[in-house]
Amino acid sequence: xxxxxxxxxxIIAAVLFCAGVFTxxxxxxxxxxxxxxxxxxxxxxxxLIAFDRYHGKGAMDGQIAALFVIVLAAAEAAIAVAIxxxxxxxxxxxDVDQGDALRG
Amino acid sequence: MEPFLSKLLAASLIPPFLTFWILVLWGPxxxxxxxxxxxxxxxxxxxxxxxxxxxxxxxxxxxxQRDALTSAAxxxxxxxxxxxxxxxxxxxxLDSLTVAIHFMVCFIAFWIFFFSIGxxxxxxxxxxxxxxxxxxxxxxxxFGFSMLGLVISPSxxxxxxxxxxxxxxxxxxxxxxxxxxxxxxxxxxAFITNRVGDFGFIIGLGIVFTFLGTLDLEGAAAAFKTQxxxxxxxxxxxxxxxxxxxxxxxxxxxxxxxxGLFCGAMGKSAQFPLHVxxxxxxxxxxxxxxxxxxxxMVAAGVYLVARVFRLLTPDAQMFxxxxxxxxxxxxxxxxxVQTDIKKCLAYSTLSQLGYMIFGMGVxxxxxxxxxxxTHAFFKAMLFLGSGQVIEGCHHxxxxxxxxxxxxxxxxxxxxxxxxxxxxxxxxxxGFHIGDLRFGxxxxxxxxxxxxxxxxxxxxxxxxxxxxxxxxxxxxxxQIANSEREEASESVSLAAFSAQHKTAQPKGxxxxxxxxxxxxxxxxTGEANGHGAGTAQEAGGHGAEEGHGGAAAxxxxxxxxxxxxxxxxxxxxxxxxxxxxxxxxxxxxxxxWLTFMGKPRDPHVHEHAHESKMMTLPLAVLAVGTLVAxxxxxxxxxxxxxxxAADAPLVVAVDGEAHDPAASLIALDHSADRNPHSKLVTIxxxxxxxxxxxxxxxxxxxxxxxxxxxxxxxxNYLHTLLEHKYYFDELYGFLWVRGCRGVAAVCGFIDxxxxxxxxxxxxxxxxxxxxxxxxxxxxxxxxxxxxxxSETADDLAEALRRPQTGGIRKYVLWTVGIGTAVIAxxxxxxxxxxxxxxxxxxxxxxxxxx
Numbered sequence: 001x002x003x004x005x006x007x008x009x010x011i012i013a014a015v016l017f018c019a020g021v022f023t024x025x026x027x028x029x030x031x032x033x034x035x036x037x038x039x040x041x042x043x044x045x046x047x048l049i050a051f052d053r054y055h056g057k058g059a060m061d062g063q064i065a066a067l068f069v070i071v072l073a074a075a076e077a078a079i080a081v082a083i084x085x086x087x088x089x090x091x092x093x094x095d096v097d098q099g100d101a102l103r104g
Numbered sequence: 105m106e107p108f109l110s111k112l113l114a115a116s117l118i119p120p121f122l123t124f125w126i127l128v129l130w131g132p133x134x135x136x137x138x139x140x141x142x143x144x145x146x147x148x149x150x151x152x153x154x155x156x157x158x159x160x161x162x163x164x165x166x167x168x169q170r171d172a173l174t175s176a177a178x179x180x181x182x183x184x185x186x187x188x189x190x191x192x193x194x195x196x197x198l199d200s201l202t203v204a205i206h207f208m209v210c211f212i213a214f215w216i217f218f219f220s221i222g223x224x225x226x227x228x229x230x231x232x233x234x235x236x237x238x239x240x241x242x243x244x245x246x247f248g249f250s251m252l253g254l255v256i257s258p259s260x261x262x263x264x265x266x267x268x269x270x271x272x273x274x275x276x277x278x279x280x281x282x283x284x285x286x287x288x289x290x291x292x293x294a295f296i297t298n299r300v301g302d303f304g305f306i307i308g309l310g311i312v313f314t315f316l317g318t319l320d321l322e323g324a325a326a327a328f329k330t331q332x333x334x335x336x337x338x339x340x341x342x343x344x345x346x347x348x349x350x351x352x353x354x355x356x357x358x359x360x361x362x363x364g365l366f367c368g369a370m371g372k373s374a375q376f377p378l379h380v381x382x383x384x385x386x387x388x389x390x391x392x393x394x395x396x397x398x399x400x401m402v403a404a405g406v407y408l409v410a411r412v413f414r415l416l417t418p419d420a421q422m423f424x425x426x427x428x429x430x431x432x433x434x435x436x437x438x439x440x441v442q443t444d445i446k447k448c449l450a451y452s453t454l455s456q457l458g459y460m461i462f463g464m465g466v467x468x469x470x471x472x473x474x475x476x477x478t479h480a481f482f483k484a485m486l487f488l489g490s491g492q493v494i495e496g497c498h499h500x501x502x503x504x505x506x507x508x509x510x511x512x513x514x515x516x517x518x519x520x521x522x523x524x525x526x527x528x529x530x531x532x533x534g535f536h537i538g539d540l541r542f543g544x545x546x547x548x549x550x551x552x553x554x555x556x557x558x559x560x561x562x563x564x565x566x567x568x569x570x571x572x573x574x575x576x577x578x579x580x581x582q583i584a585n586s587e588r589e590e591a592s593e594s595v596s597l598a599a600f601s602a603q604h605k606t607a608q609p610k611g612x613x614x615x616x617x618x619x620x621x622x623x624x625x626x627x628t629g630e631a632n633g634h635g636a637g638t639a640q641e642a643g644g645h646g647a648e649e650g651h652g653g654a655a656a657x658x659x660x661x662x663x664x665x666x667x668x669x670x671x672x673x674x675x676x677x678x679x680x681x682x683x684x685x686x687x688x689x690x691x692x693x694x695x696w697l698t699f700m701g702k703p704r705d706p707h708v709h710e711h712a713h714e715s716k717m718m719t720l721p722l723a724v725l726a727v728g729t730l731v732a733x734x735x736x737x738x739x740x741x742x743x744x745x746x747x748a749a750d751a752p753l754v755v756a757v758d759g760e761a762h763d764p765a766a767s768l769i770a771l772d773h774s775a776d777r778n779p780h781s782k783l784v785t786i787x788x789x790x791x792x793x794x795x796x797x798x799x800x801x802x803x804x805x806x807x808x809x810x811x812x813x814x815x816x817x818x819n820y821l822h823t824l825l826e827h828k829y830y831f832d833e834l835y836g837f838l839w840v841r842g843c844r845g846v847a848a849v850c851g852f853i854d855x856x857x858x859x860x861x862x863x864x865x866x867x868x869x870x871x872x873x874x875x876x877x878x879x880x881x882x883x884x885x886x887x888x889x890x891x892x893s894e895t896a897d898d899l900a901e902a903l904r905r906p907q908t909g910g911i912r913k914y915v916l917w918t919v920g921i922g923t924a925v926i927a928x929x930x931x932x933x934x935x936x937x938x939x940x941x942x943x944x945x946x947x948x949x950x951x952x953x
Contacts (some may be wrong), residue, residue: 011559021915024912024915025912025915025916025919026912027912028912033911033912068723096911096912097908097910097912099909100908100909100910101909102907102909103907103908103909103910
């Protein structure tokens with residue numbers, strides 16, 4: 001019976017990260033990309049908590065950092081959704097490929 | 105009172121100057137008839153008013169007071185500028201000469217302005233079919249300003265400035281009809297010929313400036329006197345002037361200076377050989393011919409000689425006399441054959457100006473100026489009369505087409521006749537009731553000039569040193585101002601005399617004799633006899649007579665100078681006499697052909713008319729000719745004479761009985777040697793002879809003249825005169841063709857030498873420029889700079905490409921690069937075996953996982 005160790009959490013986080021990145025790259029819908037971003041952030045959270053659990057000094061630094069990330073993610077989501085609203089207002093779509101006005 | 109009078113004279117310059125600007129700026133707005141009145145009132149009316157006040161005040165001022173006023177005006181000059189030690193002052197010259205000439209100019213100019221309004225009323229003001237009415241009066245006003253400024257200038261510098269200004273006005277007005285093909289060249293000819301004279305004038309001014317150290321007339325005269333006494337400055341050296349192989353050595357700088365200054369007068373007064381411009385100047389409107397080219401500006405040359413008279417040496421005086429004599433004779437001859445009424449008057453003017461210059465040259469200072477005034481009156485009137493005729497006949501100027509205009513133009517006819525009488529010297533010779541003599545202006549003025557010339561030619565050397573009474577008893581000349589000279593000056597002047605005579609070898613006594621003469625402080629019979637030159641015999645005689653007198657009285661300072669002066673060559677007197685016979689002839693001819701006889705061209709005669717506006721000035725000037733000149737101007741000019749006589753080298757200033765003390769050599773009227781009584785027999789009735797001959801020839805029209813013209817040898821003479829002695833052709837050949845020839849040579853040198861060098865230089869420069877430009881700059885410098893910019897451009901392009909704007913691509917790139925970097929970091933410690941490590945970790949390695 002294989003004991004659950006750090007490496008497993010890291011694998012879960014890596015999978016989550018990859019799923020998030022994949023989502024961001026493949027989705028053209030802005031909301032989908034936001035979801036991908038959330039996945040990536042959550043994978044970071046998993047990493048933070050896992051490292052704290054196995055290598056922390058008992059000060060719960062990782063968990064607190066994860067909480068910060070969650071708060072920031074909320075804030076970021078709020079701003080991102082507002083951007084999406086404006087995006088839609090301007091282009092009447094949420095397809096990010098249409099929003100390439102800043103291309104070089 | 106002094107500042108009052110000189111201020112009035114200075115103020116007389118302001119209205120014409122302002123009028124000029126008003127007419128220049130607002131002329132077209134003021135309009136045709138009104139601009140003329142503005143010109144009349146502002147340009148000459150106000151100055152005439154001021155001038156009349158001055159003239160009347162001066163007329164009733166005593167001689168001593170006048171002298172005080174003159175010196176006060178002289179001393180109240182203002183410093184204008186200072187260059188080192190050289191000061192330029194300006195102020196007003198206030199003496200009898202200035203007052204008389206100023207009034208004369210104002211008076212005549214006023215009536216000519218008045219006449220101009222009438223003359224320009226028709227279409228005479230059209231240039232290119234456009235009215236240039238206001239422009240004409242603007243020029244006239246500018247001329248008034250310049251001429252009055254010239255007259256009141258106390259300094260040669262200001263005199264020169266105004267001198268050039270009147271020249272400019274002359275140029276502008278001759279070229280008034282610039283749409284014609286004859287006026288512009290005439291204007292240019294006048295201007296350029298005057299430049300030739302002014303070149304000499306400037307040389308004279310330069311010598312005055314360098315050696316006398318001042319340009320003020322009084323100051324220059326004083327310095328001249330001092331330097332003469334001391335034998336320094338001007339008189340320190342003699343110069344050699346090589347001309348065409350001859351060398352005029354032994355000429356003093358002072359003589360050169362005098363001739364230089366006279367050159368200016370030669371140009372302005374159109375004296376031989378610079379006379380060619382004046383006849384052509386008739387291209388201007390007739391009032392201009394009357395004002396500028398007969399009455400005032402051309403007389404400015406005579407005025408200049410009068411002003412610088414004290415700076416003339418005997419040699420320079422003789423030069424002046426010769427030039428005047430040539431001019432007066434040869435120009436009078438040309439006048440005989442002229443058919444253009446204005447040209448005829450122009451040659452007459454030349455001849456009369458020659459008379460004035462001749463008078464100056466022989467020392468008839470007062471008489472020459474008096475002739476200037478009388479001539480100004482009658483010649484202005486004659487020209488205005490011709491203007492009336494020309495305007496009345498619709499610009500026909502050929503006298504052959506006129507005739508019989510008397511009935512159409514009675515006033516013009518008779519005023520013209522008065523002018524003819526005046527210029528011919530009509531009078532009752534040898535007859536007088538008390539001091540009252542009868543005659544017109546020209547009678548007196550011409551007679552006075554000829555009288556002095558006669559004395560210079562025939563009585564010269566019979567002068568008597570000492571008091572007036574002794575001289576009068578001996579019946580000779582007298583040196584009247586001996587009392588006014590200091591005895592000490594007399595010594596030094598005698599010493600100069602020796603020097604002067606070494607500079608003038610002909611007719612001068614030996615140096616040793618002269619030294620002895622200087623020691624004796626008086627003139628000996630020998631010195632006088634030698635000095636008298638051609639009149640040697642007479643001179644010796646006179647000296648013997650005067651010997652006792654010389655012992656009794658102290659000698660005049662000027663005796664040695666007088667002794668050193670040559671008598672006037674007799675041919676010069678003869679020429680003047682001949683001209684006195686010619687003048688009445690051609691003037692009567694002009695008058696008769698124009699007004700008398702039968703109309704030769706019915707067309708011209710039919711349309712002839714007289715303008716009221718133009719007859720009034722004629723009448724006024726006729727009255728002036730009849731009465732004013734002798735009564736008003738003669739005494740005033742005689743009073744001015746001491747100004748000229750107060751000079752060390754000037755000997756023959758005509759004395760006249762009017763003011764003997766004022767003159768150097770007084771003509772005395774004793775029975776046996778009175779030049780006037782001699783002249784009565786020689787020339788007194790010349791006017792009758794001239795009139796009679798002219799009447800005989802022309803009474804039946806042109807027939808007799810035509811026949812005379814075609815008979816030998818008159819036909820050759822006529823051709824010669826008609827071509828004006830071929831002077832225009834000669835100058836055309838010498839100067840115009842000469843200039844063109846020199847220009848052609850210069851052009852050749854320019855093309856084939858200078859241009860060659862320049863072209864060579866330019867092609868070398870061009871090659872060099874091509875190298876630096878195309879190679880160094882375009883490829884080197886530009887290549888570097890462009891290289892930088894192109895690199896930046898490429899870089900920017902490279903950086904621009906990834907900026908696709910696609911958010912998903914950014915993510916992909918970020919993740920890809922991030923992954924790669926992390927992988928590189930992780931694998932870096934393993935170096936080359938990294939792949940092995942990876943393979944091992946992934947379980948592909950040989951060791952298994």
